[in-house]
Amino acid sequence: MTQLTALGKSPAAPAARRGPGRPRRAIALNLLAVVLGLIIWTLLASIGVQGLPGPLQVAAKAGELIADGTLLDDALASLRRVLLGFLLGTFLAVPIGFLMGWYATARGLLEPYVQFFRTIPPLAIIPLAIVLMGIGEVPKVFVIFLASFLSSVVATFQGVVDVDKTLINAARVLGASDRTIFLKVVVPASTPFILVGMRVGLGSAWGTLVAAELIAAQEGLGFRMQQAQLYYDLSTIFVGLIAIGLLGLLMDRLLLLAERRLTGWQERR
C-alpha cells in the first residue's frame, strides 16, 4: 500500500526538481562530494582495509575489461535482457491497466492477481522460474518482465482511476462519446502516472536483472561479479557495480527526460 501512495504522489514530485537547470552552486557541491568520496576511498584502501582496491586499481581494471571487450559484452547482455523484459512488461501493462481502470468487471477479475503478485518480490519467483523454464534466457527475461509489468500496471490503473471526474464531465457535456473520452481525456490525463510507473518499473527491472544473473548466467554484469567473487577479484566487482549504477542512472535520466517532454503541461504547485 505504501507503494500505491507513493505512486499517486509522484507525478507532482519531479516538479520541484524541474526548472531551467540546477544552480551552479548545487553542481559544484555534487562534484565536491564525488571528489571527497574518491579521496576517502583512496585513504581507506591505502591504510589497508583488507583487500580493498583503490580507485586507480579499479580504473585500471575497467580499462582492461573495456580493452578486451568483456565489459561491453556483459553490459550489452544485461541491457538486452532488461530492455526485452521491460518493454514486454510495459506494453502489456498499459493496456491491462487501462482495462482495469475503465471497466469495473476487468478490475474485479484482475485485481486479486495484481495485488497478490505485487506483494511478492520478483526475486522470490526466481527459483520457480528456473525450475520451470531452465537456466537459459527465458527465466531471467520473465522475472524482469514480471517486475516491470507489476509496477506499470498498478500505476496505469491508478492513473485511470484518479482522472479528475470534472474533466470527464467537461468532455461529456461537449458531446463526447465514451470512446472519445477514453482516447482524448483518460489517456492523456493518466500519462504522468504511466511514466512514473515505467520509471519505477525500470528501476525494479534493473535490480531484478542483476540478481537473476548472480544465480545462473553465462554472461552479463551480474554473472561477471559472481565469477570475480570466486577469485577474490574485488576490482572487477567494483567495475561491475559502477557499470550497473551508471547504466541504471542513464536509463532513469532518459525516462525522466521523456516524462518532462510528455507531461510538461502539468500544473506545478
Place this chain on the structure above:
Amino acid sequence: MNAKISFTDVAKTYPVKDGTFTALDRVSLDIADREFVTVVGPSGCGKSTLMSMAAGLVEPTSGGVLVDGVPVAGPGPDRGVIFQQYALFPWLTVRKNVEFGLKLTDLPAGERRRRAERAIELVGLSDFADALPKTLSGGMKQRCAIARAYAVNPQVLLMDEPFGALDALTRVQLQDQLLDTWSQEQRTVMFITHDVDEAVYLARRVIVMAARPGRIQQIIDVDLPYPRTEEMRLSPEFGRIRNEVWHAVYHQAPA
C-alpha cells in the same frame, strides 16, 4: 407555456445507513427562453444537483426535466456547462481546449478554426490562444472555459458557481462580460452561486433554495433594467432586493 427548461417534481434521494437522504424534494421550476436565472442557497440545498440534472450529469430519482419540451437523457452540446473548477484540459492550449467540442461536430476544419477564434476573441484571450492552462490566471482559465462552451453555440448555459474561486475584482469584470455577451446572444442562463450580490446583479429572477431537504424557498423578481451597470449596485432598489434575497437565504426557518 414556452419554458426553455422545465423541472417537474424532480427529487433526488440517496440511500444512507438509516434510511434515505433527500438532496432535492420535489422541485418544480420553469425557466423561460432567453431568461437569466440565478439560484442561491446555503450549501447542501441541492442547487448544483438541480443544475446537473438539466446538464444531464445527474439523473433525478423521480420527476423529470424537459429542455425545449424534450426530456433530458444525458449531456449534450445544446447545453453548455461551466464548472467552478474550470475543468480545462491541462495538456491542451487555450485554442485546442476551445476547439475540443467543435471537433466532435462534423464542421469543416476551417469553420472550426473560425468559430474557436471568435469565441476566444469574445472572452479577450486572443493573445493567449497558444498558451497552456497552467500559465493562465484563475480568471483567464474561467474565460477560456466560457469560450469553450460558447464555441459550440449552446442555447442554454448552465453555470455552477463559475466565479466562486476568483478574487472580487475579476469576479465583477467577468460578471459584466457575461451580461454583455448574454445581451447580445440571449441564451438561456441558469447560474448557480452562493453570492447574494452576484445573484441579484445578474438575474431577472433569483431562485432562493433551502436545505434539508433541498427545495425552493422563494422566487424573487429583480425589476432592474438591463444593461445592468456598476452604479445600479449602489441604488436603493438594488439594496432592497439584495436584502430580500439575503433574508430569504440566511434567515430560513429550520426544516
